[in-house]
Amino acid sequence: MSKDPRHITGGPAMIDALRKKPQQHKYDHGHALILSGGAGRGGAARLAARGALRIGAGLVTLGCPPAALQENAAQLTAIMLKRVEDARALKEVLEDTRLNALCLGPALGLGKDTRALVETALAAGRATVLDADALSSFAEAPEALFEMLHPETVLTPHAGEFARLFPDIAEAPAEGPALSRVGATRAAAARAGCIVLLKGAHTVIADPGGRCAVNSALYDRSAPWLATAGAGDVLAGFITGLLARGFAPMQAAETAAWLHVECALRFGPGLVAEDLPDMLPQVFRALEV
Numbered sequence: 001m002s003k004d005p006r007h008i009t010g011g012p013a014m015i016d017a018l019r020k021k022p023q024q025h026k027y028d029h030g031h032a033l034i035l036s037g038g039a040g041r042g043g044a045a046r047l048a049a050r051g052a053l054r055i056g057a058g059l060v061t062l063g064c065p066p067a068a069l070q071e072n073a074a075q076l077t078a079i080m081l082k083r084v085e086d087a088r089a090l091k092e093v094l095e096d097t098r099l100n101a102l103c104l105g106p107a108l109g110l111g112k113d114t115r116a117l118v119e120t121a122l123a124a125g126r127a128t129v130l131d132a133d134a135l136s137s138f139a140e141a142p143e144a145l146f147e148m149l150h151p152e153t154v155l156t157p158h159a160g161e162f163a164r165l166f167p168d169i170a171e172a173p174a175e176g177p178a179l180s181r182v183g184a185t186r187a188a189a190a191r192a193g194c195i196v197l198l199k200g201a202h203t204v205i206a207d208p209g210g211r212c213a214v215n216s217a218l219y220d221r222s223a224p225w226l227a228t229a230g231a232g233d234v235l236a237g238f239i240t241g242l243l244a245r246g247f248a249p250m251q252a253a254e255t256a257a258w259l260h261v262e263c264a265l266r267f268g269p270g271l272v273a274e275d276l277p278d279m280l281p282q283v284f285r286a287l288e289v
């Protein structure tokens with residue numbers, strides 16, 4: 001295991017991986033499914049879905065309970081919509097093997113229904129991002145989640161969610177300096193058996209084998225306007241979109257975290273979450289993606 005984490009700096013390999021090849025069609029870029037909460041709670045999933053589409057997933061579908069279909073239909077155009085009322089319905093939807101990347105958590109709701117959706121999603125073995133309520137729903141029994149996780153999963157907790165899943169690891173380091181966050185994230189990834197991305201001004205990403213990278217939004221990359229509701233939902237969508245495109249989980253998490261800050265820096269003060277996906281075209285143009 002290497003001791004020092006890498007610092008994510010963008011660079012030619014990352015930019016090259018983001019390019020689309022001229023002969024490819026939309027299914028070559030993958031189909032992401034983002035699950036949404038019920039009526040009046042769809043905003044977070046829509047932010048994630050827009051992030052997934054802007055970062056280049058070929059198709060993005062938002063799955064929601066029947067009561068939320070009308071609201072979401074009124075808000076979505078390029079993003080498709082599917083009725084997914086419970087875990088059984090999700091299992092049926094996932095019979096379409098072209099759905100290759102999943103995102104569960106943003107405003108999905110807390111409790112057993114979300115736990116059942118997570119169980120079904122993980123059993124399907126697709127690349128999966130678990131965020132927000134998909135993490136907090138396991139606060140009472142994180143081991144039940146750890147038993148289901150597979151290496152194609154990316155967990156994206158903020159410090160509060162991290163402490164719910166990994167209370168013993170979080171106790172000292174979560175609020176501490178960057179190096180403590182590195183140790184905590186590495187320990188969490190080893191326990192979870194998948195990628196863990198601990199969000200913050202210093203975002204730390206680790207895999208179970210000890211590989212670790214830090215994406216800094218401090219000093220010359222300071223992006224304090226990212227501390228705004230929904231910014232994390234967009235990040236979850238960015239990662240999901242890259243997973244749909246076939247990026248490996250660690251690569252997807254690192255690339256998404258770096259682009260997330262690039263979008264914030266390019267927008268500047270006044271940023272709200274909706275602005276992040278819509279900055280990607282400018283960021284891509286500047287990088288010559």
Ligand SMILES: NC(=O)C1=CN([C@@H]2O[C@H](COP(=O)(O)OP(=O)(O)OC[C@H]3O[C@@H](n4cnc5c(N)ncnc54)[C@H](O)[C@@H]3O)[C@@H](O)[C@H]2O)[C@@H](O)CC1
Pocket residue numbers: 041042043044045105106107108109132133136158159160161199200229230232233
């Ligand atoms: N537009 C929308 O519809 C939005 C919906 N959201 C949803 O709202 C629900 C609640 O999410 P929250 O994250 O607000 O609430 P949570 O209740 O999950 O976590 C927030 C709590 O954790 C603590 N905490 C400790 N460290 C923290 C850190 N670094 N960052 C954030 N909180 C930290 C806070 O003090 C707070 O008490 C989720 O379902 C989420 O997906 C949010 O994502 C915001 C945007």
Ligand SMILES: Nc1ncnc2c1ncn2[C@@H]1O[C@H](COP(=O)(O)OP(=O)(O)O)[C@@H](O)[C@H]1O
Pocket residue numbers: 132158199200201202203217222223224225226227228229230231232233234235260
């Ligand atoms: N002070 C900060 N500087 C840079 N980035 C930040 C800062 N605060 C939060 N972020 C980033 O903003 C996002 C917030 O995500 P999260 O806490 O999940 O919010 P939400 O649930 O409202 O989407 C994360 O990507 C985090 O890294």
